Amino acid sequence: MRSTTSHAAGSGAARFRQFLRNYGWAYAFIAVPVLLFLVFTLYPVGWAFVISFQKYGILKSTWVGFDNYTYMFKDDVFWKSMRNTVIFTIGTVPVNILISFGLAFLIFQLKQRAQTFFKAVLYLPTVASGVTLSIVWIAIFDPTPSGMLNRLLIQLGLDPVIWLGQKSTALFSLMLMSWLGSHGSGIILYLAAMGGIPKSLYEAADIDHASGWKKFSRITWPLLKPTTLYLLVTGVITSFQVFISVYLMTQGGPDFATTTIAYLIYQTAFNFNQFGLASAQAFVLAAVIVIVSVLQFKFFSTDIEY
Amino acid sequence: MTSKSKIALIAVALAVLIVWAFVTVIPLYWMFIGSFQDSAASAVFKPQMIPEIWSIAPYERFFHKAAAVRWIVNSVIVASVVTVTNVFFASLAGYAFAKLKFPGSKTIFWALLTTMMIPAQVTLIPLYILMINIFQLGDTYTAIVLPAVVSVGNVFLMKQYMSTLPTSLIHAARIDACSEFGIYRKVILPMAKPGLAVLAIFTFVAQWNEFFWPLLVTKSSEMRTIQVGLASFVFAESTDYGAIMAGASVGALPMVILFFSLQRYFLQGITVGAVKG
Structure with missing residues (x-):
């Protein structure tokens, strides 16, 4: 505990550690839903938007604009x-x-x-x-x-x-x-x-x-x-x-x-x-x-x- | 209101409700009663309202022609896993959003919430490519379960529910130097049990009845869930009404039994977090 008392040099790392100690749990608690949201919702939405301008093929997709x-x-x-x-x-x-x-x-x-x-x-x-x-x-x-x-x-x-x-x-x-x-x-x-x-x-x-x-x-x-x-x-x-x-x-x-x-x-x-x-x-x-x-x-x- | 008109109103209410209840239940009654009548001889489904001869032949045909036992096992496995993960992760996140203060909590919560409006059809195709072509997970439990591990809707419900729990106990536990996860496990979970029960029941039923995603990611008969298997059975055996009704009963009955034994939770549950929004 004592070691985290701030020194001018290590203040960035110390502040980060302090941040983690305050909020780390909260972020860990929401990590899974947020991760799933990024991988299975946000990323697919972006990808679907790209695909909608393509003729999609598993091996090769061609760009077709607004076709x-x-x-x-x-x-x-x-x-x-x-x-x-x-x-x-x-x-x-x-x-x-x-x-x-x-x-x-x-x-x-x-x-x-x-x-x-x-x-x-x-x-x-x-x-x-x-x-x-x-x-x-x-x-x-x-x-x-x-x-x-x-x-x-x-x-x-x-x-x-x-x-x-x-x-x-x-x-x-x-x-x-x-x-x-x-x-x-x-x-x-x-x-x-x-x-x-x-x-x-x-x-x-x-x-x-x-x-x-x-x-x-x-x-x-x-x-x-x-x-x-x-x-x-x-x-x-x-x-x-x-x-x-x-x-x-x-x-x-x-x-x-x-x-x-x-x-x-x-x-x-x-x-x-x-x-x-x-x-x-x-x-x-x-x-x-x-x-x-x-x-x-x-x-x-x-x-x-x- | 005078007592006479009050009585008249109640009489009208009862009459209308009895007729409507009858109309609502009769299709399911037909299904159930029809599944015990051997209609293999006729291609038309016309069950007797009170059967003279009960027969389990339709069930024998259904279980003989289809991998039905496997489908039920698959559904139980998938629905159980999804229920456990949803209850755990949604309550954890709901607690964090309701009771913990951290930078970005509001923004993240609203970002999650607004995407609930995006229809599944949009994310479907990339999700399909991801699961089937890239991760090579076609025909696996993992593919069925992974996108359903925790739904944003459940996180929202849990946040609403958790914010109704008293904060004072959490503070007391924190002063006693409980870790945050310790607080969740020893203080929040015991208090939140009724809410978690409701969440578990609804998630289980929803996943048992889920059709679209399991339809897309399963190919072999052995990996189908009961709903997907049932649909394939209808297309394959479209003339055997008896066996089809037996299958439909098998697909619905576990949830109907669950409903009647846990009625209290169902009838109060859906008002949790829904009305005031």
């Missing part, structure tokens, strides 16, 4: 996949948020035991894997008249539908599957937030003879906005990357009707071995996600007023 980007923007399939992804996102994320909110609101009216029961039951599909759910829904969407969903239609006096096999219903089928399954975390987050709203606000509203709708639109909904924003942002990010159901249920078909951007990137890279083009597509996806996320924060934080 990948110009090709992509002229490619019909790229625009179709963008369109599909946007339709899927707009068609599922807000709907699922509304469903989660509605279900949470209804559960909130019940006694503690009933709350726990419904929370558990509605959370169940969230635990099952995407692969399992896709397999089950392949069976439900069986195109023959004796398929599960078609039998229901026939009982209602309707014609059977080739759910996943025709352009007009394939994407809708994937959306239907999303509406009927992925509310577990949304419900629980909403319930937690509803429990956090002070009762006094509602009591005050009751004194003012506020209607049920007024209480909802002036108290409940505004105070739950942080939760809604969280579900919106994370929901959009996840939905822009939808992959498993497409891969297992439709392989992007028929005629690219369900090709999402994430599935297109997978195909470009691993079916057609065009790593350069796939990287360019991935960067456009990343740009869209970042822009949409920032817009959501902007849009949702300007009109909070309570």
